[in-house]
Amino acid sequence: MWNWEFAWQVMPKILEGLVVTLEAVAGGMAIALILGLLWAMLRRTKVKFVSWPTWAFVEFIRSTPLLVQLFFVYYVMTDVVGRGLSPLLTGILVLGLHYSCYTAEVYRAGLDAVAKGQWNAAKALNLNGYQTYRYVILPQAVPPILPNLGNYLIAMLKEAPLLSVITVLEVLRAAQVFGNEHYRYLEPLTIVGVLFILLSLLAGLSVEWLRKRTAAMTS
């Protein structure tokens, strides 16, 4: 049955692992936010040669398991390139790339929601592509989609324990390693589970708060 003394012993390891998890999510999210915007903008270009491959790439990444993508990058780097990236760096890159294909769809919906006249107005003012996005389109497109981006941040947080399979010492692997050492998984794995439930509740509340804020801002 539940042993509090054992539970307290594992806590420091789990918190150390949690820091790594949060680092990975922060890094991944930075990549996802930037790359996603790039995919969304490339998809909108009139050049089919650019927009079509971008679409195909985004669909492909969205339709395949994150786990296999992790293995692909991790093992191709060690077996084919001969120089492995560190597991954490691999994890951050793959998380970021994977979720950029989800954020791309969010941005796309946001860009589509900007009134068409805004593009025409920017053209009438003789703004170039960069200026149009920077000063006209993005300031209108981004605030309303912030809550949706937040939802993908939560989704990424929930998938981050996957990095344990490529030996990143994040929260789940920290618990598992401790469990292996003591032949006991009840406390370590339960603590991690409860921790994640609390984190996603907290994150859900923050997104709800953000939704109210942005709704108040735009109305």
Place this chain on the structure above:
Amino acid sequence: MSDLPRPFDLLPFLLQGLHITVIIALGGSAVAVFMSVLFGLWSKSSDPILRWFSAAYITVFRGASALILLYWFYFVMPELTGFGLDAITTGIFVLGANVGAYGAEVVRTSIQSVPKGQYQAAAALNLSRWQTMRHVIFPQAILSMIPPFGNLMIELLKGTALVSTITVTDLTMQGMYLRADTHRSLEIFGLLLVIYFLLSSLITFGFRVLERRLSHGRDYGGGR
């Protein structure tokens, strides 16, 4: 290069894991649909205990990540209760319950989107609560559930790869075995990605057909 296996020589061995992946995806989606409907309806129930139970289920199975749930049920259950399920069954139930927690929200919001007048019409016809759900509300709600359920099934399919971490020899595990033997990572994981993509496309296609079938002959009073 001649002594190395060519990509398509690797394929038969990889595909040995395909049926396990398909079984888990199908079993998991059956569990997911059952849980979605049950807890989706319960979350709209007038009984506070059922509502509470449904909220707890959704919080736990959405909040804790799929891999953590999988480990918990596989490693902790035997420790706690003295009996454990085999890895494939654990995979089917945990992935199904995980996706079902998202599905329950889909069912709930779809039922909410049915206009209130429909309930009143059913009440005017003196239908029971069950009859109202069965004959009036659900048939209308189900169409708006189809596209989000299609997405959830793709999430489930992608989730099946996780069972390789609890010793199931699915597609992904078969790839790991092959990689250990040949170190042909580029071909092996490239092929795996393509196989999963084809399976996802099959689901997308299936749900499109289903949506067209269900919407056939329906009148939406313009709009669609």
